[in-house]
Amino acid sequence: DAMVIQNPRYQVTQFGKPVTLSCSQTLNHNVMYWYQQKSSQAPKLLFHYYDKDFNNEADTPDNFQSRRPNTSFCFLDIRSPGLGDAAMYLCATSSSVSSYNEQFFGPGTRLTVL
Amino acid sequence: AQKVTQAQTEISVVEKEDVTLDCVYETRDTTYYLFWYKQPPSGELVFLIRRNSFDEQNEISGRYSWNFQKSTSSFNFTITASQVVDSAVYFCALSEALSNTGKLIFGQGTTLQVKP
Numbered sequence: 001d002a003m004v005i006q007n008p009r010y011q012v013t014q015f016g017k018p019v020t021l022s023c024s025q026t027l028n029h030n031v032m033y034w035y036q037q038k039s040s041q042a043p044k045l046l047f048h049y050y051d052k053d054f055n056n057e058a059d060t061p062d063n064f065q066s067r068r069p070n071t072s073f074c075f076l077d078i079r080s081p082g083l084g085d086a087a088m089y090l091c092a093t094s095s096s097v098s099s100y101n102e103q104f105f106g107p108g109t110r111l112t113v114l
Numbered sequence: 115a116q117k118v119t120q121a122q123t124e125i126s127v128v129e130k131e132d133v134t135l136d137c138v139y140e141t142r143d144t145t146y147y148l149f150w151y152k153q154p155p156s157g158e159l160v161f162l163i164r165r166n167s168f169d170e171q172n173e174i175s176g177r178y179s180w181n182f183q184k185s186t187s188s189f190n191f192t193i194t195a196s197q198v199v200d201s202a203v204y205f206c207a208l209s210e211a212l213s214n215t216g217k218l219i220f221g222q223g224t225t226l227q228v229k230p
């Protein structure tokens with residue numbers, strides 16, 4: 001089945017220690033999104049890639065970076081995680097940036113910062 | 115400014131009851147899309163329905179139905195004869211054509227608990 005895969009499902013890191021979250025997709029979609037969802041809150045878009053073009057949301061902290069080495073993979077790098085970065089990180093894909101298109105979500109990676 | 119409000123934080127019903135989840139949105143865009151997603155305990159958001167701003171027809175899919183009213187900026191979701199498997203967090207979301215990013219603006223979510 002075509003899908004969006006996120007690894008690991010659970011990640012524990014220490015305050016200030018860089019961490020990378022991974023997302024891969026078999027849908028061959030052009031667009032990949034990263035959302036942050038804090039406990040009992042709505043998912044909030046951090047950034048997205050349209051093919052190789054990176055698009056950052058205005059209020060995404062510099063601490064968050066992303067890489068997309070190819071169509072299938074996208075990484076979220078948190079350079080110096082703080083306690084406030086503990087959250088579920090959701091990766092999603094879409095065939096285009098049209099507001100019409102539904103997004104397909106992965107199961108998320110739950111990040112704990114000690 | 116764009117915003118989605120789901121005023122009901124948690125709803126608890128007994129199996130077979132009908133339940134309606136409310137969603138109110140704000141946007142200045144004339145072309146937009148509204149979505150409902152389900153987030154079961156496993157975590158991934160599952161797409162349920164999409165509605166565009168020019169189509170106010172209500173929709174029914176099995177036990178699910180949606181009522182879109184532009185006059186009140188609402189897009190409510192009703193589950194008929196609820197089942198335990200319907201227990202999840204439900205998110206209403208807005209996507210504006212002008213954003214040209216496909217960005218979803220989510221409401222806070224409504225946690226639905228269906229008890230046997």
